[in-house]
Amino acid sequence: MGANTSLLTQESSTHPTKLNLGDIPESCVALVLSNLDPPEVCKLARLNRAFRAASSADFIWDAKLPSNYHYMVNEHVTNISSTKLGKHEIYGRLTRPVRFDDGNKEFWLDKRTGGVCLSISSKALTITGIDDRRYWNFIPTDESRFHTIAYLQQIWWVEVEGDIDFRFPTGTYSLLFKLRLGRSTKRPGWWGPNNENENVHGWDKKPVQFQLTTSDGQQANSKCFLEDTGSWEYHHVGDFAGRDSNISTKIKFSLTQIDCTHTKGGLSVDLVLICPSNLIKDFRALLL
Incomplete structure (x- = not known):
């Protein structure tokens, strides 16, 4: 050329x-x-x-826009209409994160492929013990796209659940938890000592279990030991298929470690990511 x-x-x-x-x-x-x-x-x-x-x-x-882009724009994007903008303008707008559900969830189009990605903040999750500061705390940090993570001090029973209701374009999607063993050190105004790993314990006894289910009957399960300390990782829960872009699919997901023979601590929960399965490597590469 x-x-x-x-x-x-x-x-x-x-x-x-x-x-x-x-x-x-x-x-x-x-x-x-x-x-x-x-x-x-x-x-x-x-x-x-x-x-x-x-x-x-x-x-x-x-051909580059999702087949149901009208729904995404008209239901979630304020101050614009899918019938009043050029298609290239709509594509550009949807590649920027669109917040919904009180700002604790967002979706966007991958700039290269047009694939639909979603993320769910830790504040949108149901976490056992989150209201007791002896167990969990929400910590402000610049490491999260939502600027807040949930941090576990210590607890016997770990249970984190969430859900999202969305019209997924046809395709295969993966759901991942973004986790880290250790406390975030990139906190606004934080000038204290670097003691990010002081509470990390209990994760070598039993694996963490992950699960997802969909409203149309799909299920996936996985489990793994949390081992790497001090770095964020995406943990793959499983995959599901988007079958009809005009019908809303509810996804329920969870992270559990409910063996009560020992305490667990030092876990940071940032968000849950849903993305086209062919984009997993791209997101993991961002953490390297």
Whole structure:
């Protein structure tokens, strides 16, 4: 492509019959752009006026938007209507996080693939003992996209549950808990000693169990020992299928360690992530 581009942009004084990029019909440019990923479309839109105009064609973005984007915009995005914006404008807006349920849940489109991702804050979870500061505390931190995590001091019975009701576009999705053994040290105004791992104990006795169920009968279970201290990790609970983008699916999920023969402590719970299964590696890479 680089060689062809070079030929097109050569001075017309030496090759008067040569075309430059600005002479390519806008419809042809749009057809080429329709076969590219959104980031590539946006890069080429900066080449010149013809590419910029072609990149706004609705048919380019139709295939890149979720089939139920009208629902996402009309139900969750304030001050705009899916019928009054161009498709490229809607795509751009939905790649930015859209908060709902009192700001404790959010969804967004992956910029590269258009896949729908969701996250649920620790404040939207039902946590046994959360109202007793001897056991759990909500801690402000810059490490979380919600700026708050739930931190376990010590308890015998660990039970964290949550749910979300959403119209998932057709596809396979994965649900993950974002956890860390140790207290967050990136807290606003915190200048104390680095004692992030002082309360970590009890996780080597029995594995943590994860579970998810869906309103249309799908189930998944997994278990693992929490071992790595001092770093955030995404723990894969399981997968489920989005079968009908026009029907809402309720997902229930949980994290438990209910062996009462010993206490557990030092666990940080940030959020629960739901994303297309092919994007798991991308999210895990962000933590490296």
